Each structure stands twice: as C-alpha cells, then as structure tokens.
Amino acid sequence: MAIALADSRTKRAQTRIRSYLTAEIVTGAVLGTLVLSALIFQPLLITHDPMAGDLFARFQPPGTDGHILGTDELGRDIWSRVLAGLTWSMSAALVSNLISFVIGTALGLLAAEMPGLVRTIIRQLIDTVLSFPGLIVAICVITVFEQGFWPLVLTLGFLTWPVFARVVYAESLTLLERDYVQNARLIGVGRVRTLTRHVLPGLRPTLMVMLAFHFADMLIAESALSYLGLGAPLGEPTWGNMLAASRDKLIFAPWMMLAPAGAIVMAVVTTNFVGDGIAALSRRQGKGIDQ
Amino acid sequence: MSEISSTAKLTTDAGASPARSRAEALGALVPIALKLRDLVVLLLALVTLLFVLLPLAGDPAQVMAGMDATPAQIDAIRAKYGFDQPWWVQYFRYWGNVLQFDFGESLASGQPAMEVVLTHLPATLLLTFLAMGFTIAVSVPLGAWLGFRPDAVTRRIGAWLVFFFQGVPGFVFGLVLIQIFAVNLRWVPSLGYETPAAWILPTLALSAFLVPKLTRVVAANVAEAMREDYVRTARAFGATRREILWRHALPNALLGAAALIGTQFAFLLSGTVIIERIFSWPGIGWLLIERTQTLDFPVVQALAMLIALMVFAVNTITDLSFRYLDPRIKGTN
Numbered sequence: 338m339a340i341a342l343a344d345s346r347t348k349r350a351q352t353r354i355r356s357y358l359t360a361e362i363v364t365g366a367v368l369g370t371l372v373l374s375a376l377i378f379q380p381l382l383i384t385h386d387p388m389a390g391d392l393f394a395r396f397q398p399p400g401t402d403g404h405i406l407g408t409d410e411l412g413r414d415i416w417s418r419v420l421a422g423l424t425w426s427m428s429a430a431l432v433s434n435l436i437s438f439v440i441g442t443a444l445g446l447l448a449a450e451m452p453g454l455v456r457t458i459i460r461q462l463i464d465t466v467l468s469f470p471g472l473i474v475a476i477c478v479i480t481v482f483e484q485g486f487w488p489l490v491l492t493l494g495f496l497t498w499p500v501f502a503r504v505v506y507a508e509s510l511t512l513l514e515r516d517y518v519q520n521a522r523l524i525g526v527g528r529v530r531t532l533t534r535h536v537l538p539g540l541r542p543t544l545m546v547m548l549a550f551h552f553a554d555m556l557i558a559e560s561a562l563s564y565l566g567l568g569a570p571l572g573e574p575t576w577g578n579m580l581a582a583s584r585d586k587l588i589f590a591p592w593m594m595l596a597p598a599g600a601i602v603m604a605v606v607t608t609n610f611v612g613d614g615i616a617a618l619s620r621r622q623g624k625g626i627d628q
Numbered sequence: 629m630s631e632i633s634s635t636a637k638l639t640t641d642a643g644a645s646p647a648r649s650r651a652e653a654l655g656a657l658v659p660i661a662l663k664l665r666d667l668v669v670l671l672l673a674l675v676t677l678l679f680v681l682l683p684l685a686g687d688p689a690q691v692m693a694g695m696d697a698t699p700a701q702i703d704a705i706r707a708k709y710g711f712d713q714p715w716w717v718q719y720f721r722y723w724g725n726v727l728q729f730d731f732g733e734s735l736a737s738g739q740p741a742m743e744v745v746l747t748h749l750p751a752t753l754l755l756t757f758l759a760m761g762f763t764i765a766v767s768v769p770l771g772a773w774l775g776f777r778p779d780a781v782t783r784r785i786g787a788w789l790v791f792f793f794q795g796v797p798g799f800v801f802g803l804v805l806i807q808i809f810a811v812n813l814r815w816v817p818s819l820g821y822e823t824p825a826a827w828i829l830p831t832l833a834l835s836a837f838l839v840p841k842l843t844r845v846v847a848a849n850v851a852e853a854m855r856e857d858y859v860r861t862a863r864a865f866g867a868t869r870r871e872i873l874w875r876h877a878l879p880n881a882l883l884g885a886a887a888l889i890g891t892q893f894a895f896l897l898s899g900t901v902i903i904e905r906i907f908s909w910p911g912i913g914w915l916l917i918e919r920t921q922t923l924d925f926p927v928v929q930a931l932a933m934l935i936a937l938m939v940f941a942v943n944t945i946t947d948l949s950f951r952y953l954d955p956r957i958k959g960t961n
Contacts, residue, residue, distance in 0.1 A: 470939055
C-alpha cells in the first residue's frame with residue numbers, strides 16, 4: 338500500500354515534469370541558455386581584439402589565419418566584433434526595455450487606481466505617444482542630442498512605454514474588481530500596498546511575456562538606428578554599425594554583412610522563442626491552479 | 629455571434645422611443661469628438677516638441693547664414709525671422725505658420741519645405757501600397773491554410789517557420805535579398821525606382837515587416853472561428869468545412885486582419901524609412917535621413933508633421949469604420 342502510494346507519487350511528479358517539456362518551453366530554454374552563455378563566456382570566445390585592425394589583413398574571407406568569420410575593411414576580426422556587439426545590443430535592449438516597462442507599468446497602475454482626471458490624462462498621453470511617428474521622433478531627438486548609449490535607450494524607452502501602460506491598465510482594472518483585492522481594501526490595506534502586493538503579482542505572467550517580446554522589438558530598433566548611424570557611436574563594435582560598414586562592399590566581402598545580419602536574426606529569434614516559452618509556461622501554471 | 633447581437637439590437641431599436649434614438653444618434657458622434665480631441669493633443673505635443681528641439685540643434689540663424697557669415701549678417705537674419713523675440717512670441721508665430729503648413733524654406737534648396745516633402749511623397753506611397761498589397765496577397769491565403777487545420781503536421785511546421793521569420797527584421801532581410809538577387813544572381817537592380825524591376829526587392833523587404841505578424845493573426849482568427857458555435861451549427865446542417873472557411877471563418881478573420889493593417893500603418897511608415905535608405909528609394913524616408921544629416925530642419929519639421937497627420941488619419945479612419953462596421957465593438961470603450 339505504502340509502496341503503491343510512493344509509486345503513484347513519483348509517477349505524478351514524472352508526468353508533471355513531462356508536462357513542462359513542451360516544444361515551446363524546451364526551445365526557448367535551450368536557445369536562451371545558448372545566447373546567455375555566449376554573453377557570459379564572451380572573454381573566452383573572443384579570439385582577437387575587436388577594435389584592433391591590421392591593414393595588411395583587410396577583407397579576409399572567413400576561415401583565413403584564424404579569423405573564423407573573416408575580417409572587415411580595417412582588418413578587424415569579425416567573429417570577435419560580432420561577439421562584442423552582443424554585449425552592446427543586449428544591454429541597449431535590456432535598459433530601454435526596463436525604462437519602458439517601469440514607466441508603462443507605473444502609469445498603467447496609476448490610471449487603473451485613480452479614476453477621473455488622472456486616468457483621463459494618462460490615457461490621453463498613451464494615445465498621443467502611440468500615434469507619434471516613433472522612428473521619426475527618435476531620429477530627430479538623437480540628431481539633436483549626441484548619439485550614444487543613453488540618448489538611444491532613453492529615446493526608445495520614452496517612445497515605447499505605452500505598449501506596457503495599455504495592457505497594465507486594462508488588466509489592473511479587472512484585477513481591482515476581484516474579491517481578494519476588495520477584501521484587502523476592506524481590512525485597511527493602503528493604496529500603494531494594494532497595487533504592489535496584490536495587483537502587480539497578478540500581472541506577472543502577462544508582463545513576463547511582454548518583456549520578452551518587447552526586448553525583441555528593442556533589439557530590432559537598436560540595430561536599425563545604429564545602421565542609420567543614429568545609435569551606437571561610430572567605430573563601436575555593434576551589429577548595426579557593422580551592417581552599415583558593409584553597405585558598399587557586398588560584391589567582394591559579403592561576410593561583412595552576413596555575419597552581423599545572422600547575429601541580429603539569431604538574437605531576435607531567440608528572444609521570440611524565449612517569449613513563446615514563457616507564455617507556454619504561464620499557461621501551464623495557470624492550468625495547474627485551475628485544477 | 630455577430631448575427632445574434634445585431635438581431636438583438638434590431639429588436640430593442642424597434643421598441644425604443646424617439647427621444648432615445650436621438651440620444652443614440654448623438655452618441656454615435658461621441659467617438660468623432662474624442663478623435664478631434666486626440667488630434668488637438670497630438671498637434672500640441674508634436675509642435676511643442678519640434679519647437680523645443682529646433683534651437684537645441686544649434687543656432688538656426690547661424691545655420692541659415694552659413695559658416696563664414698559675419699555677426700552682423702547673423703543678426704540681420706535673426707531679426708528677419710524673429711529669432712530675437714521672446715520665446716512665447718516665437719512659439720505663437722510658429723503655431724501660426726504650422727497651421728498654414730508653412731515650415732519655411734529648405735536650407736539646402738530654398739524651396740518651400742512642404743513642397744520638397746510633397747515631391748517625395750508619391751514614391752513612398754507607391755512603395756507602401758505595393759508592400760501592403762503583397763502582404764495581404766501572401767498572408768491571407770497562408771494564414772487561412774495554417775488556421776484551417778492547425779494541428780496537421782505540415783501546418784505546424786509552417787507555423788513554426790512563420791514564427792521564425794517574425795524574428796528576421798525587414799531591413800536585414802532586405803540586405804540579404806540585395807546580396808542574393810542583385811549582387812550574386814544579378815536578376816534585378818538593387819537601387820533606383822524608375823523601372824518596375826527595381827520595385828521588387830524594396831517591396832519584398834518592406835513586406836517582411838508585416839507578413840509574419842499578419843499571417844499569425846489570420847491563422848489564429850480562422851482557427852478560433854472554426855471552433856465557434858455557429859460553425860458547429862452549420863456543420864450540423866451539412867455544410868462542408870471548406871464552405872465554412874470561405875463563408876464564415878475567413879470573412880471574420882479578415883475583419884481582424886484589416887484592423888491590424890490599419891493600426892500597423894505607423895509601423896510600416898517607420899519601416900519605409902530604413903528600407904528607402906537601403907535601396908536609395910527617393911521617398912520621404914530617404915529624404916528624412918538625408919536632411920537630418922545636413923540639419924535641414926524646415927524640411928524635417930514638415931516631414932514629421934505630414935507623417936504624424938497621415939498616421940493619425942489612417943488610425944482614425946480604421947478605428948471609426950470598425951466602430952460602425954462591427955457591432956461587437958460598440959459596447960466596449
């Protein structure tokens with residue numbers, strides 16, 4: 338009897354683990370781990386100084402003299418530059434993502450909690466920023482200020498927070514109606530505490546998925562602006578800069594374009610798969626609660 | 629679902645008093661009034677932003693006078709354009725000019741700024757419509773195919789590929805297209821826009837921004853519609869799955885797809901900026917990049933205003949027409 342019980346318990350644990358091993362979750366986890374380890378072990382993987390050129394070794398095709406992905410117009414190692422670009426892209430996407438997440442979540446919660454004038458103003462602000470021609474404003478702002486990490490991430494963050502604010506607002510409105518939130522209010526829990534301790538955790542599954550997909554959007558926006566010469570400072574090893582440098586050399590040095598292009602696609606696809614995996618994971622956990 | 633709610637609405641309308649129907653007619657005007665408020669706020673924000681950014685980019689009088697101007701010349705320009713006035717006088721004068729679509733003269737050519745922008749607009753509109761047409765022509769059949777039987781193996785692979793392609797930014801796709809079809813195979817030119825052959829690659833590259841998204845929306849909508857109660861009823865009355873797809877599921881899915889296209893218009897215009905840059909397509913996106921580099925601010929301001937108004941117009945038309953077309957939206961805010 339006891340053995341049978343233990344047996345069924347391990348079986349249940351097994352099926353529980355197996356239920357997490359869906360295609361989406363596994364793909365997301367594996368790809369995410371790969372990119373993260375490339376980021377962590379980057380110093381070990383870089384073979385050459387990404388900034389140091391060798392004018393006697395310009396436009397080397399991939400595979401020559403230990404240059405895994407060849408060299409660029411100044412003889413710099415493209416493999417090392419692509420890896421160095423990973424740090425730049427990831428941190429730019431992460432910080433702009435966080436800026437838009439913090440502003441968007443705060444304003445979304447505020448609009449849900451405070452009906453009346455505050456809500457009207459915030460909703461109007463959301464609509465206005467959403468109908469702004471984002472890239473055009475970004476180009477104007479970055480032209481006026483200097484290009485660099487902070488102008489880039491601040492512009493991206495301040496232009497894209499309504500993405501979060503809209504969803505947080507809509508979902509908080511329904512959460513605020515729930516019994517457990519109403520009960521918390523009745524026993525005298527304050528406004529700030531209600532929002533941070535009772536509403537925000539309920540938003541977590543949605544926000545996790547949004548953070549992942551918004552991260553992908555920020556990666557694309559960052560590389561596009563760098564390609565236009567408006568993101569990273571010139572000469573900095575970033576994928577957008579490398580693509581821009583390859584513009585007129587496609588005929589004789591296609592690897593200069595293909596290497597950073599592949600890196601961008603890989604990073605964005607990975608992020609999308611991680612987002613999809615997180616979505617699948619929270620659906621599964623939601624199911625577990627319902628049962 | 630839509631049929632049910634519209635018949636329900638008809639029966640209540642029949643029993644309503646004249647006063648109530650008048651109130652309902654007035655209620656239909658509320659969305660338009662709200663849109664007008666949105667437009668006013670948008671203009672206020674954009675004009676103020678442009679007004680603040682302009683002097684930060686450098687002394688406009690200095691830029692207009694040129695590099696080797698004497699202080700006296702600069703002062704003369706300052707007085708001529710009113711740059712020596714207090715900021716609020718300049719601000720209201722600026723508003724007056726904006727409302728007349730007068731953004732001054734291009735610093736590069738001396739033409740009125742709006743005129744410069746309008747001469748480049750047709751190229752952008754051509755590219756946008758080509759890309760939209762191609763996107764719809766690919767996404768709707770593909771999405772319908774994927775959503776019709778979402779669990780079949782080939783369609784799951786298809787859906788996976790579409791998801792993969794969502795991670796390929798349009799401009800990266802454009803560069804790869806140039807590499808393959810213009811540089812290596814030499815089938816089509818990579819630059820210019822005089823011949824229709826040169827339109828192919830930019831259209832494909834710009835479509836890459838929207839095709840995966842739209843395909844996924846159509847597929848999800850078709851799959852959802854196939855599970856609806858009225859589809860089961862139609863099946864019970866002997867309709868084939870194919871008939872149901874064409875008569876019920878697809879029209880429903882197209883409504884959602886059209887809404888997406890409307891709301892993605894701003895996104896598409898942002899996409900054209902970088903696609904035009906890659907293919908040297910002489911549209912307003914190309915103009916924007918070129919003129920920001922030479923600090924031709926009258927033209928940049930005219931561009932920003934025109935693009936904002938175009939995006940607003942498309943969003944508003946989409947939103948309002950769906951409010952009147954789809955009875956399900958009326959109840960929601």
